[in-house]
Amino acid sequence: xxxxxxxxxxxxxxxxxxxxxxxxxxxxxxxxxxxxxxxxxxxxxxxxxxxxxxxxxxxxxxxxxxxxxxxxxxxxxxxxxxxxxxxxxxxxxxxxxxxxxxxxxxxxxxxxxxxxxxxxxxxxxxxxxxxxxxxxxxxxxxxxxxxxxxxxxxxxxxxxxxxxxxxxxxxxxxxxxxxxxxxxxxxxxxxxxxxxxxxxxxxxxxxxxxx
Amino acid sequence: xxxxxxxxxxxxxxxxxxxxxxxxxxxxxxxxxxxxxxxxxxxxxxxxxxxxxxxxxxxxxxxxxxxxxxxxxxxxxxxxxxxxxxxxxxxxxxxxxxxxxxxxxxxxxxxxxxxxxxxxxxxxxxxxxxxxxxxxxxxxxxxxxxxxxxxxxxxxxxxxxxxxxxxxxxxxxxxxxxxxxxxxxxxxxxxxxxxxxxxxxxxxxxxxxxxxxxxxxxxxxxxxxxxxxxxxxxxxxxxxxxxxxxxxxxxxxxxxxxxxxxxxxxxxxxxxxxxxxxxxxxxxxxxxxxxxxxxxxxxxxxxxxxxxxxxxxxxxxxxxxxxxxxxxxxxxxxxxxxxxxxxxxxxxxxxxxxxxxxxxxxxxxxxxxxxxxxxxxxxxxxxxxxxxxxxxxxxxxxxxxxxxxxxxxxxxxxxxxxxxxxxxxxxxxxxxxxxxxxxxxxxxxxxxxxxxxxxxxxxxxxxxxxxxxxxxxxxxxxxxxxxxxxxxxxxxxxx
Numbered sequence: 001x002x003x004x005x006x007x008x009x010x011x012x013x014x015x016x017x018x019x020x021x022x023x024x025x026x027x028x029x030x031x032x033x034x035x036x037x038x039x040x041x042x043x044x045x046x047x048x049x050x051x052x053x054x055x056x057x058x059x060x061x062x063x064x065x066x067x068x069x070x071x072x073x074x075x076x077x078x079x080x081x082x083x084x085x086x087x088x089x090x091x092x093x094x095x096x097x098x099x100x101x102x103x104x105x106x107x108x109x110x111x112x113x114x115x116x117x118x119x120x121x122x123x124x125x126x127x128x129x130x131x132x133x134x135x136x137x138x139x140x141x142x143x144x145x146x147x148x149x150x151x152x153x154x155x156x157x158x159x160x161x162x163x164x165x166x167x168x169x170x171x172x173x174x175x176x177x178x179x180x181x182x183x184x185x186x187x188x189x190x191x192x193x194x195x196x197x198x199x200x201x202x203x204x205x206x207x208x209x210x211x
Numbered sequence: 212x213x214x215x216x217x218x219x220x221x222x223x224x225x226x227x228x229x230x231x232x233x234x235x236x237x238x239x240x241x242x243x244x245x246x247x248x249x250x251x252x253x254x255x256x257x258x259x260x261x262x263x264x265x266x267x268x269x270x271x272x273x274x275x276x277x278x279x280x281x282x283x284x285x286x287x288x289x290x291x292x293x294x295x296x297x298x299x300x301x302x303x304x305x306x307x308x309x310x311x312x313x314x315x316x317x318x319x320x321x322x323x324x325x326x327x328x329x330x331x332x333x334x335x336x337x338x339x340x341x342x343x344x345x346x347x348x349x350x351x352x353x354x355x356x357x358x359x360x361x362x363x364x365x366x367x368x369x370x371x372x373x374x375x376x377x378x379x380x381x382x383x384x385x386x387x388x389x390x391x392x393x394x395x396x397x398x399x400x401x402x403x404x405x406x407x408x409x410x411x412x413x414x415x416x417x418x419x420x421x422x423x424x425x426x427x428x429x430x431x432x433x434x435x436x437x438x439x440x441x442x443x444x445x446x447x448x449x450x451x452x453x454x455x456x457x458x459x460x461x462x463x464x465x466x467x468x469x470x471x472x473x474x475x476x477x478x479x480x481x482x483x484x485x486x487x488x489x490x491x492x493x494x495x496x497x498x499x500x501x502x503x504x505x506x507x508x509x510x511x512x513x514x515x516x517x518x519x520x521x522x523x524x525x526x527x528x529x530x531x532x533x534x535x536x537x538x539x540x541x542x543x544x545x546x547x548x549x550x551x552x553x554x555x556x557x558x559x560x561x562x563x564x565x566x567x568x569x570x571x572x573x574x575x576x577x578x579x580x581x582x583x584x585x586x587x588x589x590x591x592x593x594x595x596x597x598x599x600x601x602x603x604x605x606x607x608x609x610x611x612x613x614x615x616x617x618x619x620x621x622x623x624x625x626x627x628x629x630x631x632x633x634x635x636x637x638x639x640x641x642x643x644x645x646x647x648x649x650x651x652x653x654x655x656x657x658x659x660x661x662x663x664x665x666x667x668x669x670x671x672x673x674x675x676x677x678x679x680x681x682x683x684x685x686x687x688x689x690x691x692x693x694x695x696x697x698x699x700x701x702x703x704x705x706x
Contacts, residue, residue, distance in 0.1 A: 110425075111425065111426060111429075112423055112425070112426065115401075130390065134383065134387075137379070137383055143375065143379075146379055147379075150379070150382055150383055150386065153383065153386045153387075154386060157386055157389050157390050157393065160390060160393055160394075161389075161393045164393050164394065164396070164397035165393055165396045165397050165409055166401070166409070167409050168345065168393075168396070168409060168410065169343065169345065169409065169410065171278075171343075171346070172343060172345030172346055172348075172349065172410060175345070175346065175349030176345075176348075176349060176389065178349075179349055179352040179353060179356065182353075182356045183352070183356055183378075183382050186356050186359050186360070186378060187378055187379070187382075189360075190359065190360075190363075190371065190374050190375055190378060191375075193363065193366055193371055194371045194372075194375060197366055197367065197368060197371055198368065198371075
């Protein structure tokens with residue numbers, strides 16, 4: 001079960017690195033968010049199953065519903081459909097993503113062994129997800145795809161947290177989740193403002209307002 | 212009189228800014244909103260003083276069941292934050308009064324400013340008082356999110372671009388810092404976790420040598436990149452000049468005066484953890500020296516060719532963060548100098564951004580070639596700009612000269628001659644590059660038209676108070692301050 005989820009997460013990474021159309025990428029990163037939240041349920045051995053379920057449910061709500069909704073709304077406001085002429089091509093990005101997968105396995109292999117109760121793939125997949133997200137932020141120009149890269153990083157780091165540290169206080173996990181949700185909220189709002197000002201507003205008149 | 216309870220002080224420190232935000236939301240007039248900001252700043256100062264007193268008399272104390280910690284490092288930074296907050300809030304009243312009078316800013320924007328300002332104060336306080344390195348991270352990310360819309364109060368092209376760069380670069384950076392947090396927590400021996408303990412800073416410091424060195428070092432690299440981004444250390448500083456130059460002046464003052472310090476503060480907490488293992492501690496300090504020097508050299512190069520006053524001040528922020536990182540990396544006397552430099556830089560930089568903002572309003576531009584004869588045209592703020600510039604350039608006898616000199620002596624004491632040489636060289640380049648502008652701005656031919664400076668009591672108190680502070684701290688280090696610095700430095704050395 002857990003291994004299947006982890007393989008799914010890696011496949012989503014690669015497809016996002018090769019993704020051109022924004023609507024499809026939003027759906028895929030939502031699927032990844034759901035997979036990561038369920039992964040937490042499978043892997044965690046916390047003493048409070050109630051809190052765990054609550055956090056997982058909140059994770060599903062944020063990553064599966066709220067974030068895609070915000071991103072779709074921003075996409076409509078900004079009237080962008082796809083990334084055209086990315087700084088690094090889609091095929092090239094996917095190939096680099098595969099290389100990062102190798103790097104992640106090497107790095108994870110050199111760290112002290114994770115808890116034997118956890119799937120051994122967890123840590124390398126966490127690293128590769130984080131690195132793929134960072135890569136996406138760097139190689140895309142469209143703001144929405146950069147936000148998706150940031151979300152992939154969050155997913156990867158969340159998984160690394162499960163794999164490496166047992167018992168992160170629920171207050172901190174809650175804070176991290178809220179921060180991620182707020183980050184997407186703020187980012188999509190800024191995208192909305194940017195598209196409005198850059199498209200429909202006379203720049204000379206606006207420059208006079210500057211303090 | 213018994214000292215106030217730590218629970219009460221930390222609780223109020225976090226609650227007061229939130230109450231200020233609520234008051235700003237409910238206020239009907241711009242004056243009321245700005246007064247909620249000033250009131251919050253005054254209350255925060257009083258509470259910071261209470262926290263300083265608490266630790267002064269009773270040593271470090273934990274609060275809220277170990278979630279919060281007041282120790283000399285935290286209370287020292289709380290005091291600096293209070294000072295920056297008071298100065299920038301007082302200035303914000305004058306600044307926004309002018310904006311509102313000119314019709315440049317509407318009531319909703321002022322409300323947004325007041326609410327987000329108070330909210331970000333709460334987030335910065337959370338960073339300072341957290342004993343959980345996880346909660347500290349949550350606070351820092353919240354700081355970024357809450358301050359984003361402060362940059363683009365005027366929704367124009369430049370400020371929106373700056374906002375986007377800021378939110379994306381800092382969020383990505385701070386995400387990396389969470390990876391570092393996890394790696395350091397994972398370095399602790401297994402089997403003795405439970406409750407809030409896993410991410411507890413006091414526990415991690417106590418574990419010290421028991422931490423796995425490989426994981427701690429990998430974690431510190433992530434932390435250095437992540438928190439270094441927020442602190443504006445080169446080469447992760449790219450968001451900083453845009454955000455600082457595009458934001459309204461009071462916001463720039465808070466950003467450069469204190470917000471970037473919160474990033475360095477987080478790194479200081481980890482330096483204390485790493486100090487438990489001498490080899491790892493020395494390795495981490497070496498990295499800080501390196502990043503500090505890179506920041507110094509980068510800032511010096513950009514300052515040489517700068518025309519915009521606010522961008523110049525922004526790069527000066529990169530320079531001074533580099534100096535503080537260098538001092539922290541050198542250790543010993545350097546640490547004391549670095550902590551002292553935190554106060555001096557915050558005082559001078561807040562002051563400089565206030566003066567630059569007021570000048571920008573008077574001249575209608577931040578282009579230094581067009582801001583000439585400021586001393587004659589605007590005696591109060593012109594003097595403020597001139598003095599804050601000299602102080603930032605490290606001219607004796609202002610306070611920054613003394614703390615920079617202390618860091619330099621620290622470098623010689625640590626026999627770090629190369630860093631000392633690069634430090635001197637970069638500071639000299641900055642001096643040459645910026646003093647040229649400073650002299651032209653202060654003494655150049657005055658503008659043709661009369662400038663109506665309208666410096667009221669608030670402005671005069673701010674300007675003369677800041678000048679007195681910069682001069683006073685340069686000529687004389689008060690005993691209590693010296694003790695605070697020594698105690699905060701001891702926290703950093705892991706003791």
